[in-house]
Amino acid sequence: MWVKRQERMLLEHADTARKHTQQPHYYDCYCLNGIQFLKSTPHHQQQYGRLFGCATTPRILPISASYNLGHLQGFAVSFQAWMNEKFSPELLESKSEIVECVIEQLEHMEENLKRTKGGDLKASIHRMEVERIRYVLSSYLRSRIRKIEKYFPHVLEKEKTRTEGEPSILSPEEFAFAKEYMANTEAHLKNVALKHMPPNLQKVDLLKIVPEPNLDAFVFLRVKEKQENILVEPETDEQSEYVIDLDKDSQHLIRYKTIAPLVASGAVKLI
Amino acid sequence: MFCEKATELIRELHRASDGQLPSYNEDGIRQVLEEMKALYEQNQSDVNEAKSGHSELIPTIKFRHCSLLRNRRCVLAYLYDRLLRIRALRWEYGSVLPNAVRFQMSADEVLWFNQYKKSLATYMRSLGGGDGLDLTQDIKPPKSLYIEVRCLKDYGEFEIDDGTTILLKKNSQHFLPRWKCEQLIRQGILEHVLS
Amino acid sequence: QGTKLELPLWLAKGLYNNKQKILSVELPTVYKESWRTVFSADANVVDLHKLGPYYYAFGSQMLNFDSPENAELAQTILQTFISRFRRIMDSSQNAFNEDTSALVARLDETERGLFQAGQKGLNDFQSWEMGQASQITASSLVQNYRKRKHSELDA
Numbered sequence: 001m002w003v004k005r006q007e008r009m010l011l012e013h014a015d016t017a018r019k020h021t022q023q024p025h026y027y028d029c030y031c032l033n034g035i036q037f038l039k040s041t042p043h044h045q046q047q048y049g050r051l052f053g054c055a056t057t058p059r060i061l062p063i064s065a066s067y068n069l070g071h072l073q074g075f076a077v078s079f080q081a082w083m084n085e086k087f088s089p090e091l092l093e094s095k096s097e098i099v100e101c102v103i104e105q106l107e108h109m110e111e112n113l114k115r116t117k118g119g120d121l122k123a124s125i126h127r128m129e130v131e132r133i134r135y136v137l138s139s140y141l142r143s144r145i146r147k148i149e150k151y152f153p154h155v156l157e158k159e160k161t162r163t164e165g166e167p168s169i170l171s172p173e174e175f176a177f178a179k180e181y182m183a184n185t186e187a188h189l190k191n192v193a194l195k196h197m198p199p200n201l202q203k204v205d206l207l208k209i210v211p212e213p214n215l216d217a218f219v220f221l222r223v224k225e226k227q228e229n230i231l232v233e234p235e236t237d238e239q240s241e242y243v244i245d246l247d248k249d250s251q252h253l254i255r256y257k258t259i260a261p262l263v264a265s266g267a268v269k270l271i
Numbered sequence: 272m273f274c275e276k277a278t279e280l281i282r283e284l285h286r287a288s289d290g291q292l293p294s295y296n297e298d299g300i301r302q303v304l305e306e307m308k309a310l311y312e313q314n315q316s317d318v319n320e321a322k323s324g325h326s327e328l329i330p331t332i333k334f335r336h337c338s339l340l341r342n343r344r345c346v347l348a349y350l351y352d353r354l355l356r357i358r359a360l361r362w363e364y365g366s367v368l369p370n371a372v373r374f375q376m377s378a379d380e381v382l383w384f385n386q387y388k389k390s391l392a393t394y395m396r397s398l399g400g401g402d403g404l405d406l407t408q409d410i411k412p413p414k415s416l417y418i419e420v421r422c423l424k425d426y427g428e429f430e431i432d433d434g435t436t437i438l439l440k441k442n443s444q445h446f447l448p449r450w451k452c453e454q455l456i457r458q459g460i461l462e463h464v465l466s
Numbered sequence: 467q468g469t470k471l472e473l474p475l476w477l478a479k480g481l482y483n484n485k486q487k488i489l490s491v492e493l494p495t496v497y498k499e500s501w502r503t504v505f506s507a508d509a510n511v512v513d514l515h516k517l518g519p520y521y522y523a524f525g526s527q528m529l530n531f532d533s534p535e536n537a538e539l540a541q542t543i544l545q546t547f548i549s550r551f552r553r554i555m556d557s558s559q560n561a562f563n564e565d566t567s568a569l570v571a572r573l574d575e576t577e578r579g580l581f582q583a584g585q586k587g588l589n590d591f592q593s594w595e596m597g598q599a600s601q602i603t604a605s606s607l608v609q610n611y612r613k614r615k616h617s618e619l620d621a
Binding site for chain 3 (some may be wrong): 274289290291330333334336337338340341359360363364369371372410411412413414418449453456457458459462463465
């Protein structure tokens with residue numbers, strides 16, 4: 001209950017905060033095809049507003065006419081990928097294409113900005129937009145790198161045992177980084193300690209000594225598509241397992257393991 | 272009692288629980304490794320005895336083996352926890368560490384740190400064309416393009432985006448692009464002043 | 467045979483084996499029946515830190531030894547946690563800028579972790595409300611390092 005209360009307070013507060021920071025009128029004028037994107041994801045507006053303290057979702061303001069809906073949707077998806085990655089205890093599937101798309105978009109915007117003269121109002125609103133997108137992108141990649149470092153033996157093991165056709169949880173660059181991190185750490189432990197130990201103790205299984213992600217952690221989520229008959233494990237010995245339904249747009253606090261497949265499929269999102 | 276040196280290593284890190292890096296206890300590690308060697312040798316000879324019928328030695332052998340495993344666990348935990356702290360240094364201080372922090376590390380740890388720096392740099396360069404993306408920046412959501420900063424120590428000349436340079440002198444106050452000074456704030460050279 | 471001695475947990479765990487009975491384990495006093503009764507009467511008044519700073523973690527480890535009291539022990543640990551949790555949560559959410567040391571001193575390490583998490587949540591929320599959340603600050607390591615240097619100079 002108390003968490004719900006806090007969550008509500010947060011939401012209410014975000015509302016007042018938004019009222020105080022009403023954007024001036026010209027902000028909307030430059031908005032082109034962003035509208036469609038805004039309508040489709042009202043919740044992103046809220047989250048974006050809460051985060052950056054401004055009224056709405058990024059309304060990417062075109063300097064040239066090169067923005068298209070694909071880019072904007074890319075950003076919406078990456079925003080969700082970021083939230084999910086931030087709140088899930090384990091490393092999620094890699095979204096390399098989205099990351100590439102956002103990076104491309106950023107470079108494009110920076111390129112355009114270089115061509116405009118300084119001091120232009122449009123340019124500085126744009127600059128801000130670039131900063132915001134870069135923050136989300138960096139924060140997303142950062143939380144991934146952190147999980148890779150924290151759970152490297154498990155991440156690499158999962159990658160190794162992945163069946164063909166199953167999506168990879170690592171991008172090629174992340175995979176290279178994880179392998180180097182593992183080799184570096186293994187070499188250090190070996191050189192400093194293990195090779196000076198008795199012969200029967202020189203081998204250790206990093207999978208056993210490095211902690212695993214805690215899939216029993218509880219997460220908040222909001223339902224995007226109605227789900228029926230989700231099997232919930234009992235909390236105590238006396239309880240038996242039971243099923244629940246998740247209604248669209250409802251919010252829950254639940255054990256991550258129970259709904260991990262739904263996060264992966266995009267049926268629910270972590271908040 | 273065995274394993275006391277090993278426990279002492281762990282305590283050392285536990286006392287510095289705020290993430291600081293205490294100096295590397297080379298002597299401690301050496302002593303644990305020596306204890307392990309002695310335990311192992313004693314066990315080797317007792318195992319031979321036990322094989323020839325002295326089965327009453329088995330509990331003693333087991334006891335020593337437990338101690339060996341315990342020692343190994345403590346040494347690895349000590350080393351690994353230090354690596355995690357050293358890793359954090361890269362994110363907190365940037366790639367060049369202050370000497371005082373550097374001196375706390377062993378030669379092997381410096382090696383690990385340099386390798387980590389290299390892996391991370393390779394990864395960050397791979398993000399997008401050009402210079403890549405520095406993930407150690409943009410730690411907090413941006414609220415404005417420019418921020419007010421106060422200089423906490425003499426830093427010298429500093430180039431801002433449009434090519435102009437300004438002089439960062441102790442106690443001087445400036446209005447600078449946020450993305451330019453984030454690192455200096457994290458290093459404690461500038462202070463972000465909220466209006 | 468028949469000797470009673472105190473061993474560290476890791477050693478007892480390593481030597482404990484159901485088939486060869488090298489040793490049997492007796493529960494430490496806090497986990498015995500007499501203390502279990504105290505906990506079930508009112509767990510809130512107990513100074514868990516004094517009794518064993520890792521009451522829950524250590525107690526759970528004790529379940530590794532097949533003792534006939536295991537079921538009751540597990541029940542006591544769980545109930546103790548449940549009945550103390552409410553107070554820890556409430557005070558961590560409501561004590562803003564207050565001296566909480568008297569309360570914290572009586573908490574087990576797990577509980578301290580929870581309490582601090584709650585306090586951090588409260589403080590972060592307050593600073594967000596006051597619009598300070600966006601302030602870029604020096605890294606905590608740099609700050610601590612500076613503090614340490616100062617105290618060295620003072621000494």
